[in-house]
Amino acid sequence: MSPSRPPLPQAFFLPADGGQQRFCLFHPPQGTQHRGRVLYLHPFAEELNSTRRIVAQQARALAQAGYGVLQIDLLGCGDSSGDFADATWADWLRDAQQAHAWLSAHTSGPLWLWGMRAGALLATALAHTLPEPAHLLLWQPVASGQQMLQQFLRLHAAGQWLGSGSAGAPSAAQALAQGRAVDIAGYTLSPALADGLGPARLQPPAQQPPGRLVWLEVSSQDSPAVGPAADKTLAAWRTADWQVQAQAVQGPAFWQTVGTDEAPALLHATLAALASTPSPSPSPSP
Numbered sequence: 001m002s003p004s005r006p007p008l009p010q011a012f013f014l015p016a017d018g019g020q021q022r023f024c025l026f027h028p029p030q031g032t033q034h035r036g037r038v039l040y041l042h043p044f045a046e047e048l049n050s051t052r053r054i055v056a057q058q059a060r061a062l063a064q065a066g067y068g069v070l071q072i073d074l075l076g077c078g079d080s081s082g083d084f085a086d087a088t089w090a091d092w093l094r095d096a097q098q099a100h101a102w103l104s105a106h107t108s109g110p111l112w113l114w115g116m117r118a119g120a121l122l123a124t125a126l127a128h129t130l131p132e133p134a135h136l137l138l139w140q141p142v143a144s145g146q147q148m149l150q151q152f153l154r155l156h157a158a159g160q161w162l163g164s165g166s167a168g169a170p171s172a173a174q175a176l177a178q179g180r181a182v183d184i185a186g187y188t189l190s191p192a193l194a195d196g197l198g199p200a201r202l203q204p205p206a207q208q209p210p211g212r213l214v215w216l217e218v219s220s221q222d223s224p225a226v227g228p229a230a231d232k233t234l235a236a237w238r239t240a241d242w243q244v245q246a247q248a249v250q251g252p253a254f255w256q257t258v259g260t261d262e263a264p265a266l267l268h269a270t271l272a273a274l275a276s277t278p279s280p281s282p283s284p285s286p
Contacts, residue, residue, distance in 0.1 A: 036109035068107030089196025145200035
């Protein structure tokens with residue numbers, strides 16, 4: 001007899017400020033033992049679309065393992081209302097807070113904030129604001145918002161180099177500093193969003209008790225290892241008494257591609273890391 005097909009996630013729109021709506025997918029926990037809550041915060045700009053497939057695979061696997069998983073498209077992203085050009089870092093943090101409130105009202109257990117790339121920065125910022133302790137699951141995190149901005153602005157510089165910009169035109173960074181939005185790879189980046197994202201850092205929340213930090217990187221190398229750039233950040237979390245697990249697994253840079261890659265080692269490492277956290281008591285029968 002073939003195994004039963006996992007249930008489809010519940011798609012809905014979460015009401016937001018100003019009559020807007022945020023598109024969400026909720027993967028209810030399966031089985032009799034509900035192991036916790038997972039809130040996923042997506043990466044920046046086109047990386048959201050590039051990562052959807054593998055993130056969906058992981059969300060389904062977590063739900064099968066007993067976690068309730070909520071995915072949210074932030075203001076101006078994906079299928080949510082609003083324009084990317086109008087988004088600010090504060091808007092995205094409010095979206096994350098509202099998503100946390102919804103998730104906590106619909107399932108229980110230890111809280112995991114799962115962030116991918118720039119979403120890791122937002123997950124960490126969210127943890128600093130919550131009234132409860134959280135664990136952090138960070139996929140390919142960027143150490144700072146400034147680093148994320150620099151990577152994104154290189155796309156603008158490449159476009160100018162290839163002839164799409166006029167000679168002598170100001171750089172994207174100069175335009176933002178002058179208070180002007182810039183169009184990069186189909187996205188309009190506002191000074192307000194850049195100003196909010198730039199100072200973001202992966203700093204450990206001063207919560208009690210300190211939680212777990214699971215830091216997972218992906219590398220195409222035969223013997224993958226966590227990059228040395230992470231050492232200082234990880235040391236700060238350990239100093240703050242967080243339980244840190246940092247690991248690199250083999251796989252493609254799927255956040256840079258069109259969404260057809262597979263990353264089984266990353267999915268396996270994620271499930272194994274969360275499974276090592278003590279689970280709560282079995283959920284009561286309905």
